[in-house]
Amino acid sequence: MYVFFLQEILDFNHFDSERTPEEEFKMELFCVLTNQIEHNCIGGTLKDYIVGLGIVERAIAYITKHAPCVKPTLLRTDSDELKEFISRPSLKYILRFLTGLASKHEATQLAISKDIIPIIHRLEQVSSDEHVGSLAENLLEALCTDEATATRVQEVRDFTRAEKKRLAMATREKQLDALGMRTNEKGQVTAKGSILQKIEKLRDETGLTCFICREGYACQPAKVLGIYTFTKRCNVEEFELKSRKTIGYTTVTHFNVVHVDCHTSAIRLARGRDEWERASLQNANTRCNGLLPLWGPDVSEAAFSACMTRHSSYMQESTQRCDISFPSSIHDLKMILMRFAWERSFHDDAGGGGPQSNMHFVPYLLFYAVYLLLSSRSTARDCKTLIAYLTAAPSDKWLECGYEVEGPLYMLSISLALHSHETWNKHKLAHLKRLIAVAQARHISPSVLCKALLSQSDRQTKDYIVYHPFLMMWALIDLIYSVLFKSVSTPKEEDWSISLFDYIRKNDEAMLKSTDTILQTFTEEFLPCTRFGEFCDVAGK
Known part of the structure; x- marks a missing residue:
């Protein structure tokens, strides 16, 4: 009966053009409902019923109709047609309730996997004020609970990765040609005279790279890279019996990596804006209040220590002067691992960043804890x-x-x-x-x-x-x-x-x-x- 009550707002084209605050509230309730359905027999029956009402089919038809044409090439994520699509009011709600319905439900996963996985993957790569990229990432992660669908998602992601590599190689060849060089059949770069000395600058980056200058340790081995993080104050143990709970902090991330120098330069150019307000625009519109430095193989200890001191001051400020120590960092690590084990959300605090982003972050959070331990x-x-x-x-x-x-x-x-x-x-x-x-x-x-x-x-x-x-x-x-x-x-x-x-x-x-x-x-x-x-x-x- 509740779903019938919501049928009137599930006309997505009408919702885009003539929605009311009451209809937006109903749509929000439907998203909450679908994401709270338990993963058991009763929950599966309810999801089957919702799918039977044609809601999933209607949502897929809406996405297929309004999404820009997805061709087997690497498409720009800042095109006008894509911007128009992600600005549609219904899209964020559709991604949210499809995520709830698709989680461990084969019928929904099969319906979605037929046509729109490439579209969802394309949305995964964009940033917007509505956090469409994070919502799309969450939907793909929900689809990965089925082996066949997970394979399809991985194929689409692998294609994008290969296409990016192909375009990067094409750009590299163009740069080589401008310098009077070329690549032979064996993949070797050939050139004349002093030009060979410039080849080192064209080495491929295979690890972490700054999303501003697109360079990493291969091109800039001595520059400190950092990870944008969001930290908030919290109780470290919810079952602690003391009336006054032990206070600590918990950290999440969208795993956007940036040179500390590039971050500083970007902030300096953003006159009249708060440091983290400006940084969030570069962090896929995800809130951040810290920049955890990484100690690269050729980064000097002095440079790393200076950046770590700066990060500690960020932590002190964002946690209202919590104790930044080895035990508190282990609690931080514990709580991010508990989000995986208890299947809790990662993006609620910062508005972005999903399971993959935060799993990439785990070893570096442990690295920070070990640094405090050794210190x-x-x-x-x-x-x-x-x-x-x-x-x-x-x-x-x-x-x-x-x-x-x-x-x-x-x-x-x-x-x-x-x-x-x-x-x-x-x-x-x-x-x-x-x-x-x-x-x-x-x-x-x-x-x-x-x-x-x-x-x-x-x-x-x-x-x-x-x-x-x-x-x-x-x-x-x-x-x-x-x-x-x-x-x-x-x-x-x-x-x-x-x-x-x-x-x-x-x-x-x-x-x-x-x-x-x-x-x-x-x-x-x-x-x-x-x-x-x-x-x-x-x-x-």
Whole structure:
């Protein structure tokens, strides 16, 4: 009946031209409804009913009719026809409710995958005040929960990547020709005289590049790159029992990389505008209040330290003088990983940036935490605390620590900075047992310290959904070790933090590829698990 009530505002062409505030409110309600449908049998039935009403078909027809023609070439994202399309009031709502309906629902995914994936992918690359790019990215991520549809999405993205590379090579050939050079059949550049000295400037960038000057470490090895971030003040543990909660911060990103010098120059030219207001225009219209510096292989320590000091002042300002320390940075890392495990939104805070952007950010957030750890020289003490938690604490204390600020989720996250892959494998089952115990305790007693499970019903195994997010958190950490850090080697266990720091610093291209693999494996294999046995089968692989 509720959907029938909304039928009148689902005439999208009418909504574009003659909408009222009441109709906009109804459309907003429909988006909220579709995104809150649970991923179970009842939710699937409701989605089938909505699809049966023709709403998805109507939305697809609207997109197909009004979207600019998508040809098999790399099209400009700033064309007038595309600007006109993304400015249509109905589009943002359509992307939002299609995301909710497509999430783990095969019928909706198949309907969308027939015609409009290239259009949605094109929208993914644009920036607008309505954050259409982020909404399109979220829709594609929802479609990736189906294997066949995920393959189609990846094909479209791979084509765009290949087309960009082809155009870049064409531009390169044009530049070579202007300099009196050419590329032979073997791909070698040939030239005469002193012109050969200029070839170094034409090297291809394969890692992180500044989105303003389009250069990275290959062309500008000594310049500091940074990542635009958005940080806000928050409680670090929602289940903490103290009346006065421990305050920390949480950070998200759209993963736009820029030279610190380019950022400074752009801000200097933007007279009369706030620094971060100007930066947000370059950050795909996504809010930002920080610029996390990266220590490139050839960047001097003095240059990096100066940029890190500047970033710390940004953090102090955006968090209202929170303590910027190693423990608070681990809480920050913990909370971004919890967004993946609990399937929470990334773009609500900043208005942009989805799962892929923030997964790319994870190793650099850990890099920042390890930098603070090495600066504080507290590695030995923190390692001792972690080992004591894993080995010394009796099982009857597991439930109590589930309500502590530095409880199992914190200890799970801090292991990335302190323990090698081998040590993780040795203790990962101990981590898992404590997470399961905490899930049980928090489910039974979310607001009062649960010292023991007294009744027989309390001791019984609950539905898998109770343990699911905690199991996903564990799986995510295990994937980071097995995929992201599989090549990190260290002669001694106590040197893990240093080896990890150096590895992330020197392998930005590997970081991007590995985090894509982690997100794909996590989304396609772990999140769909509906039984503990199924989770164990996937984890055992």
